[in-house]
Amino acid sequence: MGYRKDNMKKTLSSLLTIFGLCILSVGCSDEDTVMKTIDEESPVSFDGRFCLISDSKNQVKACYLLHGTQYNPEEKLWIIPAADIKEEVNLGNGQTEIQIARKYYSSDFFPNTHTAYSLYRLCSASLNNSFILIFYDENGESVKESSPVCDPAIFPVKCPWDENSLIMANHGYTEDELTEDTIFFYNQSYEEKKLVAPLSLSALIQSQAPWHKGDDSHYLVDFTSVTIKYAENRIYTKEFDIKGYLKKKYPNETNEPSCEIKNIDIVNAYIIYTIEVTFHNGNKENITIKINSKNGQVVE
Numbered sequence: 001m002g003y004r005k006d007n008m009k010k011t012l013s014s015l016l017t018i019f020g021l022c023i024l025s026v027g028c029s030d031e032d033t034v035m036k037t038i039d040e041e042s043p044v045s046f047d048g049r050f051c052l053i054s055d056s057k058n059q060v061k062a063c064y065l066l067h068g069t070q071y072n073p074e075e076k077l078w079i080i081p082a083a084d085i086k087e088e089v090n091l092g093n094g095q096t097e098i099q100i101a102r103k104y105y106s107s108d109f110f111p112n113t114h115t116a117y118s119l120y121r122l123c124s125a126s127l128n129n130s131f132i133l134i135f136y137d138e139n140g141e142s143v144k145e146s147s148p149v150c151d152p153a154i155f156p157v158k159c160p161w162d163e164n165s166l167i168m169a170n171h172g173y174t175e176d177e178l179t180e181d182t183i184f185f186y187n188q189s190y191e192e193k194k195l196v197a198p199l200s201l202s203a204l205i206q207s208q209a210p211w212h213k214g215d216d217s218h219y220l221v222d223f224t225s226v227t228i229k230y231a232e233n234r235i236y237t238k239e240f241d242i243k244g245y246l247k248k249k250y251p252n253e254t255n256e257p258s259c260e261i262k263n264i265d266i267v268n269a270y271i272i273y274t275i276e277v278t279f280h281n282g283n284k285e286n287i288t289i290k291i292n293s294k295n296g297q298v299v300e
Helices: 003-031 199-206 243-247
Strands: 049-055 062-068 070-082 087-093 095-109 116-120 129-136 140-145 152-158 167-174 177-186 192-198 210-211 218-221 226-231 234-239 256-266 270-278 284-292
Touching: 049 070, 049 095, 062 116, 070 116, 116 152, 129 152, 129 167, 152 177, 152 199, 167 199, 177 199, 192 199, 199 234, 210 256, 243 256, 243 270, 243 284
Parallel strands: 192 234
Antiparallel strands: 049 062, 062 070, 087 095, 095 116, 116 129, 129 140, 152 167, 167 177, 177 192, 210 218, 218 226, 226 234, 256 270, 270 284
């Protein structure tokens, strides 16, 4: 009987040990999954569900599920290249050389999608300082390339008046003088459209000011007094001088009053400013200015 009791004790002890090791191994497997925190420069999708993380060792950008500000390295979904693209160049006399054809610059999510794009600079002499975009699908597969954009005035940015589009812009020159920009639009199907625009538009796009949509052809930039109008394949701007208007409205003011735009409404082709005017003595007055966006004239 004593022998049997000893065996039972040993068996029970062994079972408890095995059970304890199983629990320990499960606990360790959970602890082995270490969440990592994204840095401020990591691109995040519009809805905060995915992020792009640089893997410099493998020269790729990897897409991960995002949990707040952290991601699980085991939840990698797809990767896209993040390296210079090289090609063999014929130097003549039967000699060749491997050279950088496209220099990698950056990657990001396309606006309001879970797909990505990358920016490359073309290194050939004939396309010096030209850039292209490579677009990817939701599996990280390359699907399309943009036309070269020479001497960019604006690098890829979400279109301020169409949140589902991406834009770039290049400088136009005539005898080495800046004339106008060409805005390149890319929609979510990666279709490309070009519009000629005045130089002032590039500055407005980069100002990060909010845009207000009116009808199908007029847009307004807040706090700048500039209206934007489309006509065929060209963009026009019309300016309204608010300070000049106030000077005429208050001719007896020795010191020029300051103003602050409080509200902007767009009704059909009319832009309605609500402005708070502050005079030198500290008094304030709210006025309304209604402007015809087609000709820039004030409607009294």
